[in-house]
Structure formats: structure tokens, C-alpha cells
């Protein structure tokens with residue numbers, strides 16, 4: 230498979246105010262040295278607890294946030310050097326958890342979608358533009374009746390479908406979907422996810438699917454990258470990960486996920502969740518997971534484990550593997 234996005238040692242640190250007594254600046258290492266390949270046509274799930282850096286990494290992949298270190302390559306070119314090219318910007322789209330923050334409340338659904346369609350096809354006007362807008366709405370299971378409505382008149386699920394439609398209007402190649410069903414009523418989640426999978430086939434999309442829900446990963450992803458405190462701790466195909474997780478943190482996530490249990494994933498009570506992640510401003514020196522790891526030994530406190538290939542497509546970052 231072709232690598233269409235390549236991240237090399239990507240870092241993003243956010244200032245976290247002055248240090249003790251004002252000496253030295255302190256930083257939250259939201260993304261702390263991530264190297265990752267994204268393959269054309271795959272659904273890559275990015276998973277981890279809240280605060281692990283998933284959204285920050287997603288925004289970097291979407292070209293919305295410039296990293297402080299490392300490089301991001303889109304089809305071999307430095308993404309942040311080619312972003313001013315409209316065709317490149319259109320190729321990478323993002324949809325976020327809360328459609329209210331991304332849809333303009335004063336624009337009708339027609340305004341929102343037709344504007345996106347015209348960004349890609351400036352010549353479309355009148356009945357052709359209307360036709361294309363309706364086609365997009367129908368793809369998302371919405372109807373013409375929605376055209377003249379404002380976001381405030383729609384349900385959460387409908388708004389999120391409009392947000393997805395708008396992202397697709399410019400015919401992207403990569404879609405970063407960041408917790409897109411987390412705020413949606415459970416009863417319509419499956420519908421939106423099914424739609425997304427149909428659209429993925431139709432548009433030959435590559436999906437970076439960000440979630441904290443292992444059940445969703447199982448339902449839609451091909452590959453999984455697990456994030457902990459700004460780092461990727463395991464990268465593997467989904468099926469193998471669910472049956473035979475390698476990293477202790479992956480084991481913890483699966484053991485403590487009711488939805489993973491439902492699909493018969495690995496469970497080991499030894500790895501049930503304990504403690505909270507340490508402060509991101511003052512992370513452990515060695516392995517970031519060391520404070521919660523049931524199998525950590527002395528060296529884990531001092532040595533940072535690199536991701537290493539244990540087979541062609543499995544990479545855990547753990548000194549004990």
C-alpha cells in the first residue's frame with residue numbers, strides 16, 4: 230500500500246505558564262515525537278485516553294496546526310510548505326466532535342454546503358449548484374427540506390451529517406474524523422458510522438478516525454495507533470491488536486473497555502486500569518506509562534522505549550517486549 234502521509238518525529242508543545250518561582254518555561258508535550266505512516270485507503274484509528282494528544286496530532290495531520298518539531302510529508306512533499314495550494318488544502322479535511330463549533334449558525338444548510346461545493350467548482354451556479362447540493366444532502370441521508378434550515382433547527386446527528394457533507398464537498402483524499410460521534414445520540418451513531426463507511430468506499434477516502442472508544446475501533450478501523458502522553462506506544466492491525474495486544478497500555482485499554490469485551494477482545498485483570506496519567510508538564514523520564522504499568526522494572530524508569538518492529542506490521546514501544 231502507498232504511504233500518502235508520513236510523520237517524522239513530530240512535536241507540539243504548548244506553553245503551560247511559568248515554572249516554580251518563575252524560573253524556566255514549562256510546556257505540555259501534547260505531541261512528543263510521533264513518527265507514523267498513513268496508507269492510502271486505510272482507516273487508521275488513533276486511540277487513547279483524554280489528554281493523550283490525539284486531537285493535537287489530528288489537527289497537525291489536517292494541516293490546521295503547525296508542529297514545533299519534526300516533518301509532515303503529504304505524498305512526499307512537506308505539507309506545511311504546500312498548504313497554500315488550494316488543491317492540497319482540499320485534499321485533507323477534518324470533522325470534529327462538536328458540529329456547533331464548525332457550522333455557522335447564521336448560514337442555512339444550503340449556504341454552508343454550496344459554499345464548500347463552489348470552493349472546489351467555482352463555476353457551478355443556479356440549478357447545477359442546487360442539484361449538487363441536494364445530491365450531497367441525499368448522500369448523507371438528509372433531504373431537500375433541510376436546505377433552508379439553520380443549524381439551530383437540526384438535531385445533533387443531522388448537524389454532524391452536514392459537517393461531514395461539507396468536508397466531502399471538496400472531494401478530499403484524507404478525512405480526519407475527531408470523535409465525530411462522541412456527542413451524538415447513541416441511537417443515531419451507527420447510522421452515521423455506516424454512512425461514513427459507505428462514503429469512504431465511494432470517495433476512496435483515507436480515514437484517520439480519532440476515538441477513545443475501542444468498540445468503534447473494532448467496527449470501522451483497519452489499523453490502530455495507540456497514544457499515551459504525546460507518544461504512540463503501539464501501532465498494529467486492529468484484529469491482531471484486539472486478540473493479542475502487545476503494549477501493557479493497550480492491554481489496559483482493552484481490559485477496561487466494555488465495548489471491546491463485547492466483541493471478545495483480550496482481557497487480563499492484571500492489566501485493569503489503575504491510576505491516572507501523570508501531569509503532562511512533568512512526565513516520567515523513561516517510559517511514560519511506567520507509573521501505571523504492572524510489569525515495569527527498574528530500567529523502565531530511566532530508558533525511553535522506541536517503537537520497534539516485532540513483525541512486518543506490528544510496532545510496540547516497550548522494553549519488556
Ligand SMILES: Nc1ncnc2c1ncn2[C@@H]1O[C@H](COP(=O)(O)OP(=O)(O)O)[C@@H](O)[C@H]1O
Pocket residue numbers: 243244257258259277278279280281282283284285286509
Ligand atoms: N491550545 C492548547 N493550549 C494549551 N494546551 C493545549 C492546547 N491544546 C491541547 N492542549 C493540551 O495538550 C494535551 C493534549 O490535548 P489533546 O490533543 O486535546 O488530547 P486528546 O484529544 O487526546 O484529548 C492536553 O494536556 C491538553 O490540555
Ligand SMILES: [Mg+2]
Pocket residue numbers: 283284285408
Ligand atoms: Mg480530543
